[in-house]
Amino acid sequence: MTRRLKAYIFSNKSSQATIKNLFKELYMDFYEPLCKYAFRYFSDKDEAEDIVQTVMAKLWEQKDKLHEIKNLENYMYRAVHNTCLNKIQQLKVKDNYSDYNQRQLALIELEDFEQTFYQWEIREKLDVEIEKLTPKAKEVFGMRFLENMRYKEISEKLNISERTVESHLQNAVKVLRARLKKYI
Amino acid sequence: MDNLYEHIDQLITKYIDRTISDNEQKELLLWVEHNADHRLYFKEQLAIIRNLKEQTHEFNGEKSLSKLFNESTSERKIFSIFKILPFAASIIILLAVGAYFYQNHKTNHMPMIEVVAENNIITRFLPDHTEVIVAQNSSLNYPQKFDVKERVVVLKGKAYFKVAKNTEKPFSVINGNIVIKVLGTRFEVDENSIANLITVTVSEGSVSVSNLLNGESKVLTANQQLVCSQQGEIVIFKELNNENHLAWNSGILEFENAPMFEVAKELEKLFKKPILFKQEEIKQLQITTKINNQTISEINTILEITLNVTMIDKGENIILRYQ
Numbered sequence: 001m002t003r004r005l006k007a008y009i010f011s012n013k014s015s016q017a018t019i020k021n022l023f024k025e026l027y028m029d030f031y032e033p034l035c036k037y038a039f040r041y042f043s044d045k046d047e048a049e050d051i052v053q054t055v056m057a058k059l060w061e062q063k064d065k066l067h068e069i070k071n072l073e074n075y076m077y078r079a080v081h082n083t084c085l086n087k088i089q090q091l092k093v094k095d096n097y098s099d100y101n102q103r104q105l106a107l108i109e110l111e112d113f114e115q116t117f118y119q120w121e122i123r124e125k126l127d128v129e130i131e132k133l134t135p136k137a138k139e140v141f142g143m144r145f146l147e148n149m150r151y152k153e154i155s156e157k158l159n160i161s162e163r164t165v166e167s168h169l170q171n172a173v174k175v176l177r178a179r180l181k182k183y184i
Numbered sequence: 185m186d187n188l189y190e191h192i193d194q195l196i197t198k199y200i201d202r203t204i205s206d207n208e209q210k211e212l213l214l215w216v217e218h219n220a221d222h223r224l225y226f227k228e229q230l231a232i233i234r235n236l237k238e239q240t241h242e243f244n245g246e247k248s249l250s251k252l253f254n255e256s257t258s259e260r261k262i263f264s265i266f267k268i269l270p271f272a273a274s275i276i277i278l279l280a281v282g283a284y285f286y287q288n289h290k291t292n293h294m295p296m297i298e299v300v301a302e303n304n305i306i307t308r309f310l311p312d313h314t315e316v317i318v319a320q321n322s323s324l325n326y327p328q329k330f331d332v333k334e335r336v337v338v339l340k341g342k343a344y345f346k347v348a349k350n351t352e353k354p355f356s357v358i359n360g361n362i363v364i365k366v367l368g369t370r371f372e373v374d375e376n377s378i379a380n381l382i383t384v385t386v387s388e389g390s391v392s393v394s395n396l397l398n399g400e401s402k403v404l405t406a407n408q409q410l411v412c413s414q415q416g417e418i419v420i421f422k423e424l425n426n427e428n429h430l431a432w433n434s435g436i437l438e439f440e441n442a443p444m445f446e447v448a449k450e451l452e453k454l455f456k457k458p459i460l461f462k463q464e465e466i467k468q469l470q471i472t473t474k475i476n477n478q479t480i481s482e483i484n485t486i487l488e489i490t491l492n493v494t495m496i497d498k499g500e501n502i503i504l505r506y507q
Contacts, residue, residue, distance in 0.1 A: 022250060031245030040234055044204060045241060046349065053248045054390040058404045060252060083405075090406065099210040105199065108216060108223065109230055119231035126235045145236050148197055151190055177228045 010066035043083050055079040081113045129179050140168040294327040315346040342374040360414045361396045385409045441470045461504030
């Protein structure tokens, strides 16, 4: 999952064959990460792939203008993001999905592309930060968020007070949320 | 305070796992919307928990990439048949609207089934469980069993498709020279023989519309509509805001603060009778409702209760008047 340092340079002087081959490379390189990004908000494999395929098909339609896009990666993620948003907004008019609350929560999460994209980009770094926590804090953190244990259960299992559990968690989360805020 | 955050974290985790109940979801939303701090906490906590709970799923772009570039041998066959034929002969094919091409395309001499809808709408399930609703004065041809590599049907007129998902076998609808290939799920094709125009409307998913004559193609996604000629010239390409366009096949109409004159227009299409207003002012009354395959008398009840307006079926037309 390392960031690709490759540059996809589309030139309006290239032949159709060159453009096509470069596009194919772009497609294969980004298909999986884009699907994973869409999957985060839809939890439906088919839906995620549908969205990415549509975005890429439309991008290919713009093949004559690809050289004008300054940051292709950002462009693609943004397109996927917006398509997810549109789908959520469209859910209102369907028969079988009229849950206002669910829709609102999803819209709140997705309202800021820059923010969600950044949080997505640094997900590997978050793992690194978690590793840096003290062993005890890491353990408490894992129990709370991975195993979904309540404070009481954690304190009983580790034989520490609930206060201590709380304090470990607050510190850990403080560190991670600070990491999540973008540095200018 | 501690218990509150613990509780909220629980709700957020359930939200991500999709095990959250309706009431809990309402509670979470109220908490999140309460102030900016809560909103921020929600978003940041979501990000942390999502990162932790990320499930590893495999996504492979190979199949969809080759579909995008039509890189399967059977697709190439369609193009080459048209390239071989001289210009004069292609006009005959256009007029026959698919019938001639259809004969050539028969592979494995698979028996073909033809569905002809005259005065009624016909709903049919294809061998792959795709649901097709064939409109009046239209016909659809499809094989008894689909080809190994692809699913191809030929349409004359108008139909609505709910395509069964099968990423191994692309689904295509041939309407004259225009091939509509499905990338997603639900769309409508309407060929107006008089004007020689084809209208493709997508309600869900996406389709690509290509022109066999020059290989050009366009992708349509949900709520988009394309109107093109058999020569592939795009006449209209637009976004639809009104879902009522596809009501003809489902009998479902949805209105939000819509004035009665608009509602009447849609009801006229549904009941196939003109609707007249006894009092002019009724035209401006607004209504928010959903009509789902209901009879005239059921709809009448809705109007009576909400607007104090009654609908009377006079046989050759329907009259709207105050009660």
